[in-house]
Amino acid sequence: MAKAKTPFNEPDDLLSVDRDALRPLAERIRPRTLDEMVGQRRLLAPGTALRRAVESGHVHSMILWGPPGCGKTTLALLLAKYADAEFKAISAVLSGLPEVRQVLAEAAQRFATGRRTVLFVDEVHRFNKAQQDAFLPHIERGTIIFVGATTENPSFELNSALLSRCRVHVMEAVSADDILQALRHALQDQERGLGGLGLRVSDEALREISGAADGDVRRALTLLEIAAELATGEGGEITQQTLVQVLADRTRRFDKGGEQFYDQISALHKSVRSSNPDAALYWLTRMLDGGCDPIYLARRMTRMAVEDVGLADPRALQMAIEAWETYDRLGSPEGELALAQLVIYLASTAKSNAGYMAFNVAKRDVREYGTQEVPMHLRNAPTKLMKELGYGTGYQYDHDAEGGIALDQPAFPETMGERVYYEPVERGMEIKLKEKLDRLRQARRDALQRSRKGIKDA
Template sequence: MNRRFGPPRFRTPYRHPDLLDVNRDAMRPLAERMRPVTFDEMVGQRRLLAEGSALRRAVEGGHVHSMVLWGPPGCGKTTLALLLARYADAEFRAISAVLSGLPEVRQVLAEAAHRFAEGRRTVLFVDEVHRFNKTQQDAFLPHIERGTIVFVGATTENPSFELNSALLSRCRVHVLEAVAPDDIIVTLRHALADESRGLGGQGEGGSKVSISDECLAEIARAADGDVRRALTLLEIAAELAADEGGEITEQTLLQVLADRTRRFDKGGEQFYDQISALHKSVRSSNPDAALYWLARMLDGGCDPIYLARRLTRMAVEDIGLADPRALQMATDAWDAYDRLGSPEGELALAQLVIYLASTAKSNAAYAAYKAARRDVAEYGTQEVPMHLRNAPTKLMKSLGYAKGYQYDHDAEGGVALDQTGFPNAMGERVYYQPVERGMEIKLKAKLDRLRQVRTDARRKPGGE
């Protein structure tokens, strides 16, 4: 083919290496560009990383250890791992348990072993480490023991439940917390002012991006403790504001924050923490707090039917016979939600939560049942006393079934006071101890009287 008439050939223009680095930096998200490179740039985690803290002194001195970092998204787990490698002058390698399998893990460990033989350490950062199964987690153990790697696992889930004990025994668990809004604002201001990594000088005509303190605080609150999320929201707002003179206004934020969501994991640690908070608020007779946690869970996408089931459990466990109406209200609210669906049916659950938290409480029935179960386990299969057995046939009557049984309706007062209802080997037991609250006040008075009369009847001559 004549080259003159062939397809056009393009030559890649020469670019200076420094210019390539600048362009690559500009393409990186703001949250990545603003990642702290020293401890002084990190915000939040004062308990763990304050000046003079044990962990900070060890890291700044280059004495790093294998660890598991447990905390919510955007709290600084990856940044802390990078700082470990930086201060220890070690190679930093990162893998994700979501994307990596055992072959890649073995390759990274082999590279770390080769590097270790040459006298260099490797900080191996494993993101979402709880997603690795037991076999994959075990692959790290010998390398941690030999010092081939400094293992840093990051997880948003409770390590006690998600990581095997062998791995936990070789690592120290450090708990990181969600970053407070005031600390997030510090990071946002830094990003607005930084001209090399941040948004400084990037407005129209080279002017800085401007934003009011109120709008900055709104971004910090919307980030919900996640610094990375806050910087992403700021970057999007700055891009939208570029056509408005570089000023981020309330109207700009209405577009950016329209679809914001709160942190909630339907099957993880936050889920169980919040349902625990709801249950304990009901138990503590705090309807306002209980209503807040109900709204939080519904807002986070929790299945309302699950909440209806748990609220019914609370009606039985924590209200019990102090207010028998609570159980009926719980099943009615469950049925109402089943018929109405969301959002109308959620009001029935809210009404139930307020009632459960406001009414009298008693766990006496719950405690009584647990006590009875303990005796069942301890005494095993006890024979039913003869006087309590049914005798529908002549043979059974001849064997003594139902012998000595006293028909309560024929007894004085409607109760046969001198017969037991327990197996002979056990004797009388008392499981149910009503509290002096709600309906159980009357139940307690009646049962206390009956129990005392029964005791007196058994003590009389001829009594059992």
């Protein structure tokens, strides 16, 4: 009996399939020249240093730092093409040190025959120090033209030895207008794109796709390809109903543990400090939208209430704690409104970091002066022996003093003298605190001076 024919035991059948048709649109339509690339004008516009180097074939080892879909892989491929070099790619996610050594050995053999290798390492920041160090001698000898791609800040993720041998090029998210240009090209290209499908799509629909791509050309082309597949069964038109299906689960770029996370929390904190409630609300919403833990945001805003609002408005700390508790009770999405109201209040109210600065100066004195003895009159004397030793002698009970304050009673260690740490600003409630403390401190200085003079005269 003849064996049933299946794709698994007839590999020749697979060879007859058009492999290009199986590749994603974003891969098929990948630019073949620098002129076909969209975006990155700062780096690749005619006349720029990098473009001249690429076009002349005199390329250098480099790190390409930028968000997903901005053209890092494409640029690496073009480097190899213009330099007439072999292109080899490895992924730091999938490859280990044995694979790295094998690729480097092949590159060394190729170099001995007079041909260079462009080695593209995707997600290079995921390699550990030992794996990164493996590239160093080969970069120095010129065996490879190293091109590392990363979405993370190279200053934090790559070791200094590798960075010293590579030029870092910062690539930007592609603008919606440039993505729109790539989408139109894909629709017109009959050889590699969707030009042969006779699709009908409005400019408005293309703009919606380019906006939803969030700076990622690859995502935009993937969304267009999905929309085209749906449209072929709907008369060949990408309608608004089609887009509703395709864009239903759109997401924005956000890395909860990477550079974007820290950039955005920095923007949130600085917008609050700058008393810009609209910007603060925007960055809070961006982080919530990206999946940031709301409890983390509540904790950070409580820090802002202490550090940046401080005693100019003590209500801010209470409101921060209450908003935190409200979210803890309600969860998302209801509890997020409490966080939104909190960030608006923090940004809108008076600010003072006087308490924060005072605490830092006090910590500095503690480090500088070391373990100072507590003045005898401030010590507690719960036992007879301690009283006999003079503990508590000379202490003045403030409530019994005129005005409720014993002004001539020093409170710092004798070797330090009286110190001033807290300097209230003339904003919010600290205006009144400043007026009171200015009077009180001057009165204390005068009283202590009279007291010391009296002791000296005696």
